[in-house]
Amino acid sequence: MSRLVVVSNRVAPIDESKQTAGGLAVAVLAALKKSGGIWFGWSGTVLDTDASPTEPSLHQVGKLTYATQDLCRRDWDEYYNGFANQTLWPLFHYRPGLLSVSRRTMEGYDRVNAIFATGLAPLLRPDDMVWVHDYHLIPFARNLRDKGLGQRMGFFLHTPFPAPELLVVVPNHRDLVRDLCAYDLVGFHTEVDLRCFANYIRYEAGGEVEPLGPGQGMLIRAFGRQLLARAFPISIDTPALESVARTAARSRHAERLRESLVGRRLIIGVDRLDYSKGLPQRFEAFEQLLVSFPEHCNRVSFLQIAPPTREDVPEYVSIRRALSELAGRINGNFAEFDWVPIRYLNKSFGQRVLAGFYRLAHVGLVTPLRDGMNLVAKEYVACQDPEDPGVLVLSEFAGAAHELPEAMIVNPFDSEGVADALQRALTMPLEERRERHAAMLKTLRANSIGHWRESYVDALTRAPYA
Structure with a gap:
């Protein structure tokens, strides 16, 4: 050999x-x-x-x-x-x-x-x-x-x-x-x-x-x-991640996150802090959700995890500053004394912790402006509970969209369209969620x-x- x-x-x-x-x-x-x-x-x-x-x-x-x-x-x-x-x-x-x-x-x-x-x-x-x-x-x-x-x-x-x-x-x-x-x-x-x-x-x-x-x-x-x-x-290693997610949902970090939500639904995004990931557009789409569908105010939280990368490159310094300002403006406009709409974290977490977070999230929001594949989309699907799965909202410009057409496929440049997809994801009937998730999981298991x-x-x- x-x-x-x-x-x-x-x-x-x-x-x-x-x-x-x-x-x-x-x-x-x-x-x-x-x-x-x-x-x-x-x-x-x-x-x-x-x-x-x-x-x-x-x-x-x-x-x-x-x-x-x-x-x-x-x-x-x-x-x-x-x-x-x-x-x-x-x-x-x-x-x-x-x-x-x-x-x-x-x-x-x-x-x-x-x-x-x-x-x-x-x-x-x-x-x-x-x-x-x-x-x-x-x-x-x-x-x-x-x-x-x-x-x-x-x-x-x-x-x-x-x-x-x-x-x-x-x-x-x-x-x-x-x-x-x-x-x-x-x-x-x-x-x-x-x-x-x-x-x-x-x-x-x-x-x-x-x-x-x-x-x-x-x-x-x-x-x-x-x-x-x-x-x-x-x-991804789908079977391994499925196994990790089943136990990670009961971990200390996952329990802390669940308790902090106080019954609210969770939308999650996990990306490196990079201009290719469409994070400003994503924040604006979440803001549009709250404007167009105000019934979600104080009922949905958006957790965006974005660890810094390439901090010596000027464009990355600029996007970090812009996102902090955007999150501050949106939170300032919509927050209540007991609710902050966007939880924006510039830190990284291990895979087990993230698996627990994915398991809790009702929506995985993956909206890069252009991406080779984007494994976060696949990780989110693998970590869901098949009996009560969340919904993946996925950019058409991510390579993963070619393999996971059962996701809610969106154009990340269209903030109103992404907001409409989030509304549909948050209100999707259980049976449809199960069907979409089962089809995507079958693909991931076949192509590990x-x-x-x-x-x-x-x-x-x-x-x-x-």
């Missing part, structure tokens, strides 16, 4: 007891433990030196080698804060007005990918399979190919992939797609993302696209390469995180070489 070599911007903690269940880390670890291999990436350490080291630190745990590489401050700033998160992140989330482009950060992005490739190359065996994750590392395979390495290499994009008309906004768009074509397999969350990639190949790169049938992806010929591109919708991992690795094993 070939070893699997996973490459990601960050490596999960070497002390596995510090990890939470679910998510990419667990899926990757399960694959690595099965085949043996390497998990390679940035250590999270930023050094006050003039240059980043070119050799990784190695730590062996059973058949798994953790290989982590430090970065100097300049490299971290230009690669991570710069091109990855101030150019690619807004571009891939359809926010061109927020992106910043400079030759300095583009060069830093390429330089760090080259440093990483130099660090990994000596560790590879001829029959290894290399699985690279996300937008930080698009040029990684090309750097390995330039060193003469011919191992099977796959890439999975965890964000949306933009339409060609948007992608061409960045000056190096052709280089980015050329670099993607250095892989043997390129995976996306949805067929929409796959179609956007194929359209670029056809109409911008002058390549060839050969559809292979429903769910089988497309054979791509471009830039002197042949590769497979396919959709692999990522998911393990299925995602195994289907991708199997496709990489069989992907055509150039």
Whole structure:
């Protein structure tokens, strides 16, 4: 059996007891433990030196080698804060007005990918399979190919992939797609993302696209390469989360939340504090609910959990300030002496605590402006009581909407439409709630995180070489 070599911007903690269940880390670890291999990436350490080291630190745990590489401050700033998160992140989330482009950060992005490739190359065996994750590392395979390495290499994009008309906004768009074509397999969350990639190949790169049938992806010929591109919708560990939720509903945190509601219904949102999540629009939609359906005043509470992220990026400082002001205004207009409409928390909670909160919530409100998948939507469904489930209100621009059509699908830019969906969710009869939830849960059980991992690795094993 070939070893699997996973490459990601960050490596999960070497002390596995510090990890939470679910998510990419667990899926990757399960694959690595099965085949043996390497998990390679940035250590999270930023050094006050003039240059980043070119050799990784190695730590062996059973058949798994953790290989982590430090970065100097300049490299971290230009690669991570710069091109990855101030150019690619807004571009891939359809926010061109927020992106910043400079030759300095583009060069830093390429330089760090080259440093990483130099660090990994000596560790590879001829029959290894290399699985690279996300937008930080698009040029990684090309750097390995330039060193003469011919191992099977796959890439999975965890964000949306933009339409060609948007992608061409960045000056190096052709280089980015050329670099993607250095892989043997390129995976996306949805067929929409796959179609956007194929359209670029056809109409911008002058390549060839050969559809292979429903769910089988497309054979791509471009830039002197042949590769497979396919959709692999990522998911969650549904059975494990169902089990956690059953007991978490009786936890101390869940009991405190239940008591604080004093019989009121709960709407919950859980997101990183990011402009792609549509949080200002979500707050305005909840305000519209109270305006249009005043019977919910003092009877419904909205809990929004939004832990800060990327606090060095100016756009994130701005959105945090805007949300605090918006929550304050709405609460000031509608609050009573014994009720605050919006509970807005800038802190994170562990998965068990969140599972208990999801179980209590009558509505899960997941309304990103654009999202690759959004696993919160799936987690909310998995945590519900099948006998008395809540209702998922889900943005049509989240990848999860393609798999969960039984949710209340909404346009997050339409605050009145979202308010109407919230009204319907809060008043939906039990039988309809059960039917919708059962259909979504069936989908989640059939397409677990393990299925995602195994289907991708199997496709990489069989992907055509150039």
